[in-house]
Amino acid sequence: MGEAPALCVEDLQEGFSNGFGLRSKGFKTSTDVGDKTFVIGCNNNDSASSLEVHIYDKSRGKWVIPTVLGTKPKLYEGYSTVLLNGDRIMIIIKGSTPDDCIWFLEVDTEYVKQQKEASGTEVVAWSKGMRGDAEKPVVISGPSGVGKGTLINMLVKEFPYMFGFSVSHTTRAPRSMEKNGVHYHFTERSIMEKDIKDGKFLEFASVHGNLYGTSIEAVEAVADSGKRCILDIDVQGAKSVRASSLDALFIFISPPSMRELEERLRLRGTETEEQVQKRLRNAEAEIEQGKTSGIFDHILCNDNLEKCYENLKKLLGLEGSAPTNTKPSPKGIDLPPNHLVSKIDNKILIKNETPEPGNASKNSVVLDISSLKGGAPGRTRGLKINVIDSFSESLNGIH
Ligand SMILES: Nc1nc2c(ncn2[C@@H]2O[C@H](COP(=O)(O)OP(=O)(O)O)[C@@H](O)[C@H]2O)c(=O)[nH]1
Numbered sequence: 009m010g011e012a013p014a015l016c017v018e019d020l021q022e023g024f025s026n027g028f029g030l031r032s033k034g035f036k037t038s039t040d041v042g043d044k045t046f047v048i049g050c051n052n053n054d055s056a057s058s059l060e061v062h063i064y065d066k067s068r069g070k071w072v073i074p075t076v077l078g079t080k081p082k083l084y085e086g087y088s089t090v091l092l093n094g095d096r097i098m099i100i101i102k103g104s105t106p107d108d109c110i111w112f113l114e115v116d117t118e119y120v121k122q123q124k125e126a127s128g129t130e131v132v133a134w135s136k137g138m139r140g141d142a143e144k145p146v147v148i149s150g151p152s153g154v155g156k157g158t159l160i161n162m163l164v165k166e167f168p169y170m171f172g173f174s175v176s177h178t179t180r181a182p183r184s185m186e187k188n189g190v191h192y193h194f195t196e197r198s199i200m201e202k203d204i205k206d207g208k209f210l211e212f213a214s215v216h217g218n219l220y221g222t223s224i225e226a227v228e229a230v231a232d233s234g235k236r237c238i239l240d241i242d243v244q245g246a247k248s249v250r251a252s253s254l255d256a257l258f259i260f261i262s263p264p265s266m267r268e269l270e271e272r273l274r275l276r277g278t279e280t281e282e283q284v285q286k287r288l289r290n291a292e293a294e295i296e297q298g299k300t301s302g303i304f305d306h307i308l309c310n311d312n313l314e315k316c317y318e319n320l321k322k323l324l325g326l327e328g329s330a331p332t333n334t335k336p337s338p339k340g341i342d343l344p345p346n347h348l349v350s351k352i353d354n355k356i357l358i359k360n361e362t363p364e365p366g367n368a369s370k371n372s373v374v375l376d377i378s379s380l381k382g383g384a385p386g387r388t389r390g391l392k393i394n395v396i397d398s399f400s401e402s403l404n405g406i407h
């Protein structure tokens with residue numbers, strides 16, 4: 009059984025002079041990947057410091073501070089690291105909550121390679137580890153006033169534990185009934201543009217003169233809650249998602265006629281005359297693209313609302329299904345508080361250092377990493393967990 013590499017930076021540092029103050033107090037681990045050493049940690053134990061990544065490039069004898077993408081984990085008591093597949097470091101956090109204890113730092117994955125090439129700098133990217141898989145998200149597009157919001161509301165109301173809405177960001181002003189954080193995250197253009205630049209958005213587009221976008225966090229938060237994510241985005245956004253690594257189902261909602269669309273928009277009464285005109289002008293091009301671009305897996309005509317809703321449910325495999333009242337079960341990972349980490353093939357053993365018979369929270373666990381999916385800039389999903397009741401019992405092949 010090989011112990012996880014968890015060198016002290018002090019050991020690593022012997023003989024090197026660098027400007028990072030790595031000899032000061034704090035917690036650090038280092039992991040070798042090829043001719044680079046990735047040092048993850050913090051310099052101080054105070055709450056104001058955060059988890060940093062430094063790279064020692066052995067071939068050049070130089071320290072490098074990389075561009076760090078993604079949301080990083082909070083500071084906890086300590087960290088163990090395991091190198092997986094030569095391209096990502098798994099971080100197992102001591103003293104964290106069950107939904108926050110496994111993280112991945114990607115150092116040479118396809119995503120990181122692309123980012124390195126695009127930026128010309130050294131790049132690393134964080135993603136949080138999650139149990140189980142996420143269901144394929146559903147992208148719904150169509151012209152303004154066609155009934156997308158109405159159909160999505162019906163679905164979320166009938167199947168509250170099955171579907172969740174991806175809350176987009178927008179620079180447009182809220183309508184009177186709209187709530188910030190529920191219908192949209194209403195935001196300033198400069199803030200949104202910076203977040204787009206920082207890689208926080210899955211897609212974005214300028215629609216009817218305003219900026220709209222789906223943050224990676226908006227989609228992942230729905231999947232984290234165990235629900236299937238629904239995105240209400242325009243055709244340009246759907247095209248970007250199609251080109252992204254997100255595997256989704258694409259549905260276009262079309263109106264029975266332009267006259268009917270105009271009537272619905274006017275009856276809704278949420279836009280000024282000028283805005284209605286702009287939306288109608290854009291609608292023709294959107295309908296044309298929706299029907300001919302090949303982006304969409306299905307096109308539904310929203311003539312009769314009830315019929316269209318039934319057809320939508322059919323596409324989602326919900327025909328005749330009774331809504332379930334069961335909340336998805338939480339998918340956290342209970343780790344023993346004091347543990348040692350080791351890896352054999354596709355299994356990571358997190359062994360309790362102080363087992364107590366009959367105390368489930370003190371059990372050792374085995375994480376199966378054979379079917380990991382996704383990764384930065386979102387989540388790494390597909391972690392499977394086996395709890396070992398007593399450490400003296402058989403360890404599923406790990407000895
Ligand atoms: N690309 C993209 N489009 C979005 C997003 N959120 C909303 N939209 C689209 O922006 C357009 C205008 O939305 P909205 O202002 O809510 O008006 P409505 O469609 O008339 O209710 C619609 O086509 C939405 O599908 C997003 O995050 N990304």
Ligand SMILES: Nc1ncnc2c1ncn2[C@@H]1O[C@H](COP(=O)(O)OP(=O)(O)O)[C@@H](O)[C@H]1O
Nearest residue numbers: 152153154155156157158272276310311312313
């Ligand atoms: N099939 C339908 N027949 C008549 N009115 C509809 C139908 N579907 C939706 N509506 C109405 O049309 C208006 C626009 O619908 P909405 O869901 O806001 O559109 P979108 O989100 O696509 O902009 C709303 O007032 C809604 O109640």
